[in-house]
Amino acid sequence: MEQNNGSSFTGFILLGFSERPQLELVLFVVLLIFYMFTLLGNTTIIALSHLDPLLQTPMYFFLSNLSFLDLCYTTSTVPQLLVHLRRADKSISFGGCVVQLFISLGLGSTECILLGVMALDRFAAVCRPLHYTVIMHSRLCVLMASASWFIGFANSSLQTVLIFLVPLCGRNKIDHFFCEIPPLLNLACVDTTIYESEIFFVSVIILFIPVTLITVSYGWIVRAIFRIKSSAGQRKAFGTCGSHLTVVSLFYGTAIYAYLQPSNNYSQDQGKFISLFYTIITPMVNPVIYTLRNKDVTGAMKKVLWRVLTPDDWVGKTL
Template sequence: MERTNKSSPVGFILLGFSDQPQLEMILLYVISVFYILTFVGNTTIILISYLDPKLHTPMYFFLSNLSFLDLCFTTSIIPQMLWNFRGPDKNITYIGCMIQFFVALGLGSAECVLLTVMAYDRYIAICRPLHYTLIMHPRLLKQLAVVIWISGFLESLVQSILTFQLPFCSHHKVDDFMCEEPALIKIAAVDTTFIETELCIASILYVMMPLGLILVSYGCIARTTLKIKSTEGRRKVFGTCGSHLMVVTLFFGTVLIVYIQPKNKYTQNQSKFLTLFYTVVTPTLNPMIYTLRNKDVKGALGRLLG
């Protein structure tokens, strides 16, 4: 039986793709490029949303929050990931793992809530346009922003306390490239039925429920859109909602696959690539999706560039 360490371990070993060093070197350069694009793209969205008066609307208030969230999310994960991809040293300190776990999970949970609020904003704009400015007033926007950030990190705090109270196996080898809850639970040296049940409940509250509310919002939007007789009117609605729908599909699609699929060795490798997708690729694509599909953002960018 595996010897356990009842006290806090000195650190963990993030295995990542250590059995494929050539793949890690390729990922080192590819992810570095993605990180630069993420930083530039999301910073641009934040700046133009702040500097251009025409974008001082609820939609762009939430979009700038999404960009800031993605910026923080990738920064909490990618630097450590790139460091581990450099060579055989895959270590992360116990405190470093705790911090990464807490921050990344908090930001990921907050993004689930934020995407739900953005869907609600689109619902009000399209289904109740005459009441839009009355409902989405500045005070409500600030209150929603507070709820988004606090709810995300409250859930993360609970998960962090429960996870890091577990005694871990003495090898401390985490079969992932980041400190993620499913991977840490696997190296626990005790029965994890309770925490797995709690994780399932948290997934329902922060993934399934937000996704359900988003689908309800877009169901109402679709019903309203079908009543619009003009083709131009329908095109405008699709243009307004298309970017958000693409972001929701990319983010929730990969998260659901990672957390639902059976956990065997084959799907574990698949899970790593899918985790890479929503931690690295999606935050890079988000600003591109909103920029390329949005005339307001392209117009604001053009005005700022002179």
């Protein structure tokens, strides 16, 4: 990367919310609480999907993958933000910035693809119920999840290399709370049109192909649901698919706003709060959205809590 006067480049300063010092303590408390709820909610989903045999299905396999993604995604940015909110030193090393961008972008890209894969799973469950277990067999589920991770991190590798090829000419103050593409591009001292076009093209592929897949899948799903004669069956199908659509709307809406708008329309303040939304709010509410009306998950939670609270009774029954 090109620098001024051949000086050594050691790292960046993440300005974060330093221009609003009165907000930093409030943000620290709120984000710490949100982060703890994110850890608790997503860990619970992962644990339940492994502990309860009734939840060892393709749907909950993908859901536990999504929860693991959310845990990692939040952890890649929020702990550092919490430290910076309570310290005057808001620096991050060059290598740390590269790693943070690579990991957070890889996890975000993987989630984009995984949400599309989950729509395919819902399509098979609702539109092909009699063949669901044959279509969505365990080997295919593992293959689809693995492909999501591979494509997500392949995209991250490409975009991370592209962004750090941009000459910064000694600029090192990032007006953001973590290393992300739009604020890093703002540091460039050259015309970034070519870089923006390349990143825009890749982002369109990563974002809109899964969105198209989700739209087509749910078109067939809605059609199939209205053919279900049982009102209880319709409610269950709408409840399960509605949860997925809510998560999709929250995640894709903020991601499209952050990555697919022209750079001259990009507001740093809006960008920071949008980034807060998809790095902490969405991962926190995802477990709530999936469990609030899901009787399988709430039933599994009650059974696990019963085992923990009455271990003697459980042991006696099993013997």
